[in-house]
Structure formats: structure tokens, C-alpha cells
Amino acid sequence: MAELGKKYCVYCLAEVSSLRFRCTECTDIELCPDCFSAGAEIGPHRRWHGYQLVDGGRFTLWGAEAEGGWSSREEQLLLDAIEQFGFGNWEDMAAHVGASRTPQEVMEHYVSMYIHGNLGKACIPDTIPNRVTDHTCPSGGPLSPSLTTPLPPLDISVAEQQQLGYMPLRDDYEIEYDQDAETLISGLSVNYDDDDVEIELKRAHVDMYVRKLKERQRRKNIARDYNLVPAFLGKDKKEKEKAPKRKITKEEKELRLKLRPLYQFMSCKEFEDFFENMHKERILRAKIRELQRYRRNGITKMEESAEYEAARHKREKRKENKNIASSKRGKEDGKDGEFAAIENLPGFELLSDREKVLCSSLNLSPARYVTVKTIIIKDHLQKRQGIPSKSRLPSYLDKVLKKRILNFLTESGWISRDAS
Secondary structure (H helix, E strand, O other): OOOOOOOEOOOOOOEOOOEEEEEOOOOOOEEOHHHHHHOOOOOOOOOOOOEEEEEOOOOEOOOHHHHOOOEHHHHHHHHHHHHHHOOOOHHHHHHHHOOOOOHHHHHHHHHHHHHOOHHHHHHOOOOOOOOOOOOOOOOOOOOOOOOOOOOOOOOOOHHHHHHHOEEOOOOEEOOOOOOOHHHHOOOOOOOOOOOHHHHHHHHHHHHHHHHHHHHHHHHHHHHHHOOHHHHHHOOHHHHHHHOOOOOOOHHHHHHHHHOHHHHHOOOHHHHHHHHHHHHHHHHHHHHHHHHHHHHHOOOOOHHHHHHHHHHHHHHHHHHHHHHHHHHHHHHHOOOHHHHHOOOOOOOHHHOOHHHHHHHHHHOOOHHHHHHHHHHHHHHHHHHHOOOOOOOOOOOOOOHHHHHHHHHHHHHHOOOOOOOO
16 A cells, blocks of 8 residues: 555656656646656546646755755755855855755855756856957956955054054955945835836946946055055065165166056056066167177177277277377477367367367367267268258358368268268
């Protein structure tokens, strides 16, 4: 005799108390899922009759052995809990499912079945088609902060946390940027009788609130990236002493001040790499100019460059000794009076011995000679690069002086002979 309260399939006599299919046209015809799927017919019952699903809430969707006996009722409660409490609130979800399930069991079951299981693979594809990709900056950059991935807590003492009003477990501050931003959405509610204008206005409020949250996160990222918190607490000086870096020139300091507005678009590492690359570029350009000078002088191997530099220093030394000797002879011949005429003028110390002799012979002040020399060499370089230039020589320079200076610069190697 069948046990009281249990239901059995009229075709195969299997127990169907948890799940059965009842015919809506025949009396007392209830089939198990296997017989229903096979299209079983008995007596006046036919397979095309209407059916009603009778669920006792005790059958399993995934198999009792694999899933620890999760019933369909528990599965339904789990899905209701994930929608109500959100992903991650496993304690509240476990209380909603029932006392028989722990938060750990709820988490493992949901992750294994609905995310990593066949259902998750079918519903969550690896590559989402037609997704717009943001190519402006890498993920997690200053302009695209992630509100779902918090930054790691600051490594500061309890006293410093109290000084900043910092809450490490929440990674928040007691006073945030735009402290009253939540007032935009605190009173919002969606009503069934709202017209289109009211709905759009509420959407605009939500959009404004999201923008303020992104701005808060962006400011936190900048504070972390540029070590503004240690700078506020006075720790940055000790860190700078521990990690010495290359010496920064005055020109680079001025350039850093001019480019300071770019800090909000670039991370600290990107900004330092940018200036480091500029420093390397200057070094490489100087090396290229040196190699080009070697090539113009017929040097094709680095071994020959050392001999060339040694020979060049010897030549310059001989020229200096020769000029010194000639100047001494000029003094002995009574020419020291002409040389002394420009000795006390500005720019005299910038001239070589030959240039001093030239300026004294032309009765030209050192400052004027340096100006003319700069203009001539600049025009020569622009012509070599194909840049049209219009020479604007000073009014005090006549044709004779210009020709004498051009010949001197050509003989000294400052400009090529085609320019003269």
C-alpha cells in the first residue's frame, strides 16, 4: 500500500511527490518527468492533452549528489536574495534562503553554478559583441576611474588617520569632495504617474551624482599616485633623502612648472618617464651631433675618434701657443697699446686669442663682434637646413668688416667656404 501523502506515476509507479505532470483533461492522471517526456499514454489519456506542472519544491535542478541537495525552492530563494541584497552580501542571502544554509555554502553554490557553471558560461560570454572600447587611456587611469575596484588602504598610523579623518576599512574620508553630493538622489523616487519630463529630470540627477562620484575617485587616485598624503604628513622629505635621483637642471625645472597642468591627465610614473625620455633624447641628440662631426671629418670607426680628439686638442694647443707668442711679439713691438684698448671692454674674456687680435685690428668692440658672429653662424645653419633666412646685420658693420669676419670664421672652421 502506498504511503500516505506520497504521489506515484500512474505509468511507471515511480514516486513523483517532488515534481509531477497532471493531466487537465483526465482524472487522476499524474506522470513523472521521464514518462511525460516519452509521451506515455494510458487508458483514455493521450499525449496531446493539456498538462499542469505540480511542484512540491523539493526536486533538485543540478543533481543531489553534485550540489548538496539544493531544492528548487532554495534555488528560487537564492535568486530572489541575490536580486534583493546584491552580490557579496552572503550572510543576508543565507538568512533569506534558510537556516540550513551557511553563507559559505551560499557563496560556493552561486559562484560554481550560476557564474562558472554551464548556466554562467551560457549567459555570460567571454567576449561581449558590439561593445565600445575606450582607447583614450588604460583601464584604471586618471580619466576612467573604476568605482567598483577600491584602492588599497593607506599605510598610516592611527594618529595620522585621525588627523586626516581617514577610515581605512572603507577607504573613505569623513569629509569627502563635494560632501553634499548625496542630496541630489536622497529624495528621488520613481512613481507610476511620472511624466517624461520628470523621469528625464530624475535621470539627470542620477547622472550628476555619478559624475561627482567619479570626480571623488579621480581625486583619490591623484592623491595616491603623486603621494600627496605623505607630503601633507611631512613624510616625503625622508623618502626623497632615501632615494636619490639624477640632478635636475634649471631648464627642466622650469619646463616641469609649465607642464604642471598635465598632472591630472598623466600618472606620476608616466610623467616621470616623460621627462626621463626627454633627458635621454637630449643626450642622444648631442651624441648624434658628435658622430656627424666625426663623419664630416672622415672618421668611420669609434677607435679612430680617440686619435682624432687627441690630434684636435694638440692643434688647438699649438694655435693658442702661437697666438700667445704673436701677442708677446706685438707687445714688444709697441702694439700692446692697441690690444689694451679693448682689454677692459665687456665680452673681452669670451674671445680667443685670435679673435682678440682680430677685434683689435678691426677696432671692433668684443660685444659687437660676438653679435655679428652669432648672426652669421645662425644664418649659415639655417641655410644648411633649407630654411630661408634674411640676414639682418647691424648698421655699424660695413662690407669690409663683414668680409674680414667671414674670412676669419671660414679659416677657423666655424662656417663652410661655400657660405662665404
